[in-house]
Amino acid sequence: SDLSPSNDQLSKFTRLRRLLTGEGTNFIMEAHNGLSAKIVEEAGFDGIWASGLSISAALGVRDNNELSWTQVLDVLEFMSDASSLPILVDGDTGYGNFNNFRRLVKKLCQRQIAGVCIEDKVFPKTNSFLADNQQLAEIDEFCGKIKAGKDTQPDDDFSIVARIEALIAGRGIDEALRRAEAYAEAGADAIVIHSKKSDPDEILTFCRSWDHRIPVVLIPTKYYRTPTQTMKDARASLIIWANHNLRASIQAMRDTCATLMRDETLVDVEAAVAPLNDVFTLADASELEEAEKVYLAGGPQVEAVVLAA
Amino acid sequence: SDLSPSNDQLSKFTRLRRLLTGEGTNFIMEAHNGLSAKIVEEAGFDGIWASGLSISAALGVRDNNELSWTQVLDVLEFMSDASSLPILVDGDTGYGNFNNFRRLVKKLCQRQIAGVCIEDKVFPKTNSFLADNQQLAEIDEFCGKIKAGKDTQPDDDFSIVARIEALIAGRGIDEALRRAEAYAEAGADAIVIHSKKSDPDEILTFCRSWDHRIPVVLIPTKYYRTPTQTMKDARASLIIWANHNLRASIQAMRDTCATLMRDETLVDVEAAVAPLNDVFTLADASELEEAEKVYLAGGPQVEAVVLAA
Amino acid sequence: SDLSPSNDQLSKFTRLRRLLTGEGTNFIMEAHNGLSAKIVEEAGFDGIWASGLSISAALGVRDNNELSWTQVLDVLEFMSDASSLPILVDGDTGYGNFNNFRRLVKKLCQRQIAGVCIEDKVFPKTNSFLADNQQLAEIDEFCGKIKAGKDTQPDDDFSIVARIEALIAGRGIDEALRRAEAYAEAGADAIVIHSKKSDPDEILTFCRSWDHRIPVVLIPTKYYRTPTQTMKDARASLIIWANHNLRASIQAMRDTCATLMRDETLVDVEAAVAPLNDVFTLADASELEEAEKVYLAGGPQVEAVVLAA
Amino acid sequence: SDLSPSNDQLSKFTRLRRLLTGEGTNFIMEAHNGLSAKIVEEAGFDGIWASGLSISAALGVRDNNELSWTQVLDVLEFMSDASSLPILVDGDTGYGNFNNFRRLVKKLCQRQIAGVCIEDKVFPKTNSFLADNQQLAEIDEFCGKIKAGKDTQPDDDFSIVARIEALIAGRGIDEALRRAEAYAEAGADAIVIHSKKSDPDEILTFCRSWDHRIPVVLIPTKYYRTPTQTMKDARASLIIWANHNLRASIQAMRDTCATLMRDETLVDVEAAVAPLNDVFTLADASELEEAEKVYLAGGPQVEAVVLAA
Known part of the structure; x- marks a missing residue:
């Protein structure tokens, strides 16, 4: 209604929660630094996926917890400062x-990251698309980890998403369902059911059995040919385009x-790359130019008054 | 009254503001890391002075902006996390x-640091007790800097304290007063009038002329023999014991x-140093022990329910 | 000769120095994180330009020393670890x-960064392509700054390149030459003569007068239409493609x-971006896979011998 | 002999190695930041123990890997820069x-830390003096971890010390010996045998059986009453005073x-703490004062020569 707060007035926490729990299927797009976060927002997306794979790769290391958790946090802080969109971060196993x-x-929460996704593997993790012996x-x-996180979060609308790796590990759908149930009981706000198969069958079967008890998030990196309508029909609440800004960058930098x-x-x-001026526009150079007019001269009301001592 | 919020319920921002603007003279004590912040709180102080000199010295570098501002911020974050007291940070020239x-x-503000003190020198700064040509x-x-800070602060009760170095630079009381007036006009919440003389005369003369137009903060490191009553009579709102935890540590470590x-x-x-167990107590080891009982086993309410698929 | 060390055996420091002081004109390519550093190496370049503009933009901030110098250092460390190429870093004014x-x-030097370029402006800097009142x-x-750097560098082959902003500031060629002379006297290993004009005339005039007393580096971002042969004829030792990996990324991420x-x-x-597997290849996933075989099992020679106590 | 390099000319790596492998029993003292590292050096010690417990406690967190490994590394870098002594770092389980x-x-190695001690527990660790169920x-x-470290170290004289927690875990001397043998085979340069008992019997029994096959390091925090001669007789190569600078600081700050x-x-x-001036002396303020004379004016040989263009 007209009286409900507009999306812009809601906190980042609340906006991510609504993406997870609202009607229909939402989409969020990967970013891996402040710049890509700005570009995701510029394109009109409602949220950002801070991919662990992409953040690692951008920094030049492997997706095996080679980064410390505070190095990841530093990246996230730049991303959060750079964009007004809610960010769901890929938190590996919780480090x-x-x-x-x-x-x-x-x-x-202190950095205004709206939610975290953790996966049920052991530290240090291996990327789900590598290794068969996860x-x-x-x-x-x-x-216990999920529960500890929920009990700790200072903002009620912070989201903890539990990522189930049972299919990745070849443990089958029953194990995946058993885990989904347990994680939902423990307080997870949503689950990711993950797969490395190009065929979405196991994902779709899981979704049918799960029946949306709590929201489901899908990451169709490997089963990218699956029509989006199929995932909507499976009642996916959120679909993540998980690493495509990174991969677009790689291709473009290689070509250049x-x-x-x-x-x-x-x-x-020159013509194949973004204009130089766009680099300044993306960084909001004009805001600083305006601010310099106000603050570098001290501003109008800041007249130094000589005090009659 | 009984209905007014107790000190504990107020934000760190509000509590520091009240120390600056309340009746009488308050005292805050230097800390330079999370541990010393805890000890200041344990002793019963109402606030913490995060000294630039002490933080630099603790890390092993000089008080000449050898640390980057984010390295200082990292220290402050540990301090803020370690103590519930409001922290006033020595922000040098604002970097x-x-x-x-x-x-x-x-x-x-993001790290819940309650206020910042900036001094009217140029970057990179030299410690006020060194060099005559400040x-x-x-x-x-x-x-302009003060005003930019006030316009930016996300919390209304964040405090910006302007430190006047005119006496340090040998520019005299009239210059100090002229600057105090200007900084108050620009929006400073309080001023520090600083001196490197062992005699408090110039400080006391300043205070009489200034007449508390906005609150005054004193740092009697050099004029430490001045009776506290004299500073109270001069209407100091806040007195800072500025580096004595650091210096106590130096002495004790040298002796040991x-x-x-x-x-x-x-x-x-063994008998001359704090008991080993106090190290654990200061870190609140028992909280973790309790938490392990709740979360390491998953907790009682987290029974994995086998799903009838 | 056959007895001279091959390029691969030389330190990063020596290799950058040779790019600056060798015969002919060399080219280095911008990178702004570990990933782009890898891609520059993969493409066959001999060195990397760690652009301040690109690093700032990638992190989502402005090229006005919004990053602390240690935040820049953190990026550089990832870049240096990710590539075997020598890196010349854009060090702004030296912070x-x-x-x-x-x-x-x-x-x-500790991070194996081969050289630094500093510009003769004041901290905090403004990007040379913005503002007319530099x-x-x-x-x-x-x-004094150049000399301090040269006296400090622990490796003799570390390079300090002095960037002259006189043309940027509209101060004319004589001022630029006067500065070039002074900086060479102070010990600079090379100079950058910088311009924001699309016409290379002032650059070429400078180069003729300067006559290669010490090597000259050019950054033809604005005068990009200038034929490379013209810059070679002007005896440029090094030409920097200064921000084109960043700008390529922006374009590609926007499209995606x-x-x-x-x-x-x-x-x-999927087809428009780099294959997912390339992300793993760029991170050298196979090295880790091999290492796991050796170290996760303890390795063959690590037989636990029961000690006869 | 006169021709052998003096200790000062040896690398930090070599000096620690000699402390571990030389004749007799050496002593190193705990430090937890740059300042305490300087004080250890000032007192005449030959090396520094960078205690994980002390570093955690100084920052205000628990000794349970609450710090990320890069946060620890940041502390170590300050320590290494602040002191010319070799540092042996308490590396927990290797993170x-x-x-x-x-x-x-x-x-x-990049930060010139001379060696690391790792303990045979699991990540995240619990301090050895807490918890019975280690x-x-x-x-x-x-x-495998030891071997991977040895194969990786870029300096041959970097030391990896394996800390055996079998006695801490109540697993007995035979298990401790079995582990010592295996770790020595894997390439450890020395072992720590650790105990939380106030009676040194189990330590001494171990030492007798071990018979110095590779050097033994002792940390008598709990069995502090044991005469040093007893530990010398047990052929301890290195004795660590493991947390007493920290504990001295706590006591002194509490008193102050x-x-x-x-x-x-x-x-x-004032009289009970180190003089203010000592803070400046410890930071070597005079070196900067001298350097300002040389570099702030540009120095004598940096005369700007007007170029005849």
Whole structure:
């Protein structure tokens, strides 16, 4: 209604929660630094997926917890400052046990990160698309972690999403369902059911059995050919385009580097890349220019009055 | 009255503001890391002075902006997390121009640092007790910085304290008063009038002329023999014990190292230092022990329910 | 000769120095994080330009020293670890005075950054392509900074490149030459003569007068239409493609985001971006896979021998 | 002989190695930040123990890997820069698996940290003096970690010390010996045998059986009454005074805070703490003063020569 707060007035926490729990299927887009976060917002998305794979890759390291959790936090802080969109962060396994996760949750909330997704594997993690021998966390241990996070979060609308790796580990749909149930009981606000197969069958079967008891998030990186309508029909609440800004960058930088190596001139590159001025616009250079007028001269009301001592 | 919020229910921002603007004279004590912040709180103080000199010295560098502003921020975050007391941070010159200061203010508020003191010198600063040729900032430039900070602060009760270095620079009381007036006009919540003389005369003369137009903060490091009643009579709102935890540590560590070098045994050291167990108590080890009971086993209400698929 | 060390055996420091002082004209390519550093190396370039503008923009902030110098250092460390190429870093004004610059030089060498370029402006800087009222550093002050850096560098082959902003500030070629001479006297290993005009005339005039007394570096971002042969004829030692990986990324991410917003499916995106597997290849996932075989099992020679106690 | 390099000319790596492998029993003293590292050096010690407990406590957090490994690294970098002494760092369990440890080793060497001690527990660790149910690492897994570290270290004289927690975990001397043997086989440069008993019997029994196959390090925090001669007789190569600078600081800060709370004046505090000037001396303020004379004016040889254009 007209009296309900507009989306812009809601906190980042509340906006992510609504993306997870609202009607229909929403989409969020990967970003891995402040710049890509701005571009996701510029394009009109409602939220950002801070991908662990992309953040690691952008910094030049592996998606195996080679980054410390505070190095990840530093990236997230730049992203949160750069965009008004709610961010759901890929928090791997929570970077340790329940206590490490409690600390993470506090720091995420402090940086206005709207939610975290943790997966039921062991620290240090291996990317889900690598290795066949993925070791799953004990269900009780992982439930304790979820519960600790929920008990710790200073903002009620912060979201904790539990990512189920049972299908990744080849443990089957029953195990996935058993875990989904336990994680929902432990307080998870949503689940991710993840798969590395190009065929979405196991995902869709899971969704039918799960029947949306709590919201489901899908990451169709491998089963990208699946029509979006199919995922909507499976009642996915949120679909994540999980690493495509990173991969777009890789392709573009490779092309640009190759051209410059070959031609040794910028002539043909200039038109293929974003204008220089857009770099300044994306950083909101004009705001600073305006501010300099106000503050560098001290501003009108800041007249130094000589005091009659 | 019984209905007014108790001190504990007020934000750190509001509590520092009240220390600055309330009746009478308050005292805050230096800390330079999370541990010393805890000890200040344990002793019963109402607030913490995060000294730039002490923080630099603790990390092993000089008080000449050898630390980057984010390295200082990292220390402050640990301090803020370690103590429920409001922290007034020694922000040097604001680490650059008004724009650097705006960024600092945002980050301090995010970390729940209750206020910042900036001094009217140029970046990089020199400690006020060193060098005779201290260069002062232009008044208009410094007023612009204060104003930018006030316009930026997300919490209304965040405090910006303007530190006047005119006496330090040998520029006299009239210059000090002229600057105090300008900084008050620009929006400063309080001023520090600083001196490196052991005699408090110039400080007391300033205070009489200033007549408490906005609150005055004193740092009697050099004029430490001045009776506190004299500073109260001069209507100081806040007195800062500015570096004595650091200096106490230096003395104690020197003594302990000397004993161990000489004796090559802990026998005589054990009784002279805090018990090992106090290290654990200060870190609140028992909270974690309790939490492990709740979360490591998953907790009673987190029974994994087998789903009838 | 066959006995001279191959390029791969030389330190990063020596390799950058040779790019600056060798015969002919060399080219280095911008990178702004570990990933882009890898891509520059993959493409076959001999060195990397760690652009201040690009690093700031990638993190989502302005090129006005909004980042602290240690935040920049953190980015550089990832870049240096990610690539075997020598890196020349855009060090703005050195982040303060000669003492701040000394600290920077030590830390850059520690991270194996091969050289630093500093510009003769004042902290905090404004990007050279913005603002018409750029304030230049005093010549003596800037020479002191160069000299302090040279006296501090722990590796003899670390390079300090002095960037002359006289043309940017509209101060003319004579001022630029006067500064070039002074900076060379102070010990600079090379100079950058910078311009924001699309016409290279002032650059070429400078180069003729300067006559290669010490090597000259050019950054043809604005005068990108200038044929490379013209710059070679002007005896440029090094040409920097200064921000084109960043700008390529911006364009590609915008395109990808637009497609996904419009189509709500990955089908048409998959082929346009780098394959997922390339993300793992760029991170050298196979090295870790091999290492796991050696170290996760303890390795063959690590047989636990029961000790006869 | 006169021709052998003096201790000052040896690398930090070599000096720590000699402390571990030389004749007789050496002593190193705990430090937890740059300041305490300077004080340890000032007192005449030959090396520094960078205690995990002390570093955590100084920052205000628990000794349960609440700090990320890069936060610890930041502290170590300040310590290494502040002191010329070799530092042996308490590296907990290596902050993850062999791959995390490999990264740690590289970064420690880059920061000139001379060696690391890792303990055979699981991440996240619990302090050895807390909890009775300490979980030990699998021997093979821990040996793989040691081996990975040794294969990775860029300096041959970097030391990896394996800390055996079998006695802490109540697993007995045979288990401790079995582990010592395996860790020595895996390449450890020395072992720590650790105990939380006030009676040194189990330590001494172990030492007799072990018979110095590789050097033994002792940490008599709990069995502090044991005469040093007894530990020398047990052929301890290195004895660590593990947390006494921290504990001395706690005591001193508590005393100082209590006095200031009670008396509200510095009069009686001034003489009890280190002189203010010592803070500047410890930071080597005079070096900067001298450098300013050389570099702030540009220095004598930096005369700006007007170029005849």
